[in-house]
Structures are given as structure tokens and as C-alpha cells.
Amino acid sequence: MNYSKQREMMMRILRSTKSHPTAQEIYAEMRKSDPKISLGTVYRNLALLTKNGSVMRIDTNHDSVHYDGCTDPHYHFICDSCGKVYDLDIEPIALDERVEREFDCTVTGHSLIFYGKCSSCKGM
Amino acid sequence: MNYSKQREMMMRILRSTKSHPTAQEIYAEMRKSDPKISLGTVYRNLALLTKNGSVMRIDTNHDSVHYDGCTDPHYHFICDSCGKVYDLDIEPIALDERVEREFDCTVTGHSLIFYGKCSSCKGM
DNA sequence: GTATCTGCAAATCATTTGCATTCTG
């Protein structure tokens, strides 16, 4: 994988926020600095960075895919009302090896997402 | 919610398989009995049934959304190679209340998905 | 009879892809 200015900008954006942006949001953000950026580039790089583990992909029950620049194992809470994705501070659960043994498979990781209403949306 | 023949057929199909079909697969299956079924109806009913809790929606890192007719709390393993969705036999983890407390939110449920290679795809 | 469904077809919208060009090593 070669260096590219666009990819560097993407990583900078992803690492500097906790907002778990979608591809389109990253695209919009990048355009502020460089209006020439193309959506295709954003998607291609997100795929590359996800594959090589630099970025975490978050599939939700709601809208489109979100991305997280922090790849330390951690979990998310997604608000069913506003759709925001929040980080949770919970120790990783240690079940991967057990699944491997009991299910006779190879486990490379897992995703744990909690759903409900965030503190802002709780009342409504 | 009124009765409908189409919706009943959908539930019958979903309850009778462990294959976690996609909307398109359900559609194909329904067409075998009734070639008049429309995709719109399938999607509309999946949305309804998911909302009222008769069906579980499974968002994966891979292709389109899968559906599970079994709504007893349980978890899934998804093979990164073949994309199949498997049921796991693991006791539900009890973290919802803790998340509510520590994150000041309402938790209605969570989703836990393991990724890796299933026994058939392991060798490759 | 009214609200709820359905089939059909067109519309939406996120994501992917082909291609000619530009950049990196």
C-alpha cells in the first residue's frame, strides 16, 4: 500500500473524532480541505483501511455503515432515536476461544452493540 | 396489525429454517408458493415484524441484512469466507443494566456477532 | 366502511466500478 495524501487525511479525521462518521460524513469533512476529493476514493480507502485493521467498521440496525478510527477493542451503544453511535467503557468479553472450541471455527473478532435510547433521547 | 396471508407465510418460512435468510431469499422462497408476492410486501412486513419483535434483524459486515425467526436471545457467528450466519449456543451476557447505569441510557437489547471462518471454510 | 395490506413500478440512496490520468517508490 502506497502513501496517499487522501488516505492520510482520512486517518487524521477518523482519529480526531469520537463521532463514528459514515462514509458520506467523512467525504463531506474532507471536501472542506480539498473539494476535489471523490466519494469513490473515500469508499475505496475505507475498504482498504478496514481490511488492514486501521479502522473499525460499525454496522447498525439503522442507517448506513459507520467507521471508527479507534481500533482498540471496545463496544458501542447506538441510540434508536437519534442514531448516534457512542463508545462504551466495558472490558472486552473473552468468548472468542470458547466459540472456536465449541463451534469448531476460527474466530478473528466479535462485535457487541447495545441498543436503546441515549440520555438525551430517553425522555421522549 | 391485521392478519395477512403473506405475513403468515413469511413467519412460517422464518420459523422453519435456521438459515437466516435475506429479504431476497425470503422473497424467492415465498414465490414458490405464490408467484404473485411482491418484494415490497416482503420488505414492508420484515420492517413491521422486526419492530414488533417477531423477527430478529442481523446486520453483518458483509452482504445485505439477514433475518432470524427465532427471537429468543442468542448470538451469531458469521463466516468471513462463505458469509453464512450460524446460531451460537452461548448464554446471554448480562451487561444491559450495567450499560444503563454507567452510560445513563435505556438499553432495550444488544447484538453480539462473532466473525471468522466456519469449519467448512477453515482450511482454505 | 375504514383502516390495513398488497402488487406493481418507479424512485432512492449507499456503495461499487470502469477508465483514463496522476502519483509513489
Added chain:
DNA sequence: CAGAATGCAAATGATTTGCAGATAC
């Protein structure tokens, strides 16, 4: 120079939606 990466625009494909007719209660 060769392989990678980009911008642009067109294509894809899952999902949604508007509408007029059919069904459930």
C-alpha cells in the same frame, strides 16, 4: 517505469415508496 491511487461518471443493487385496487374486521 510499474504498480497504486485518484477523480469522475456511470452502473449496481438493496431497500423504499406512491398509488390504485383488494382484504380484514
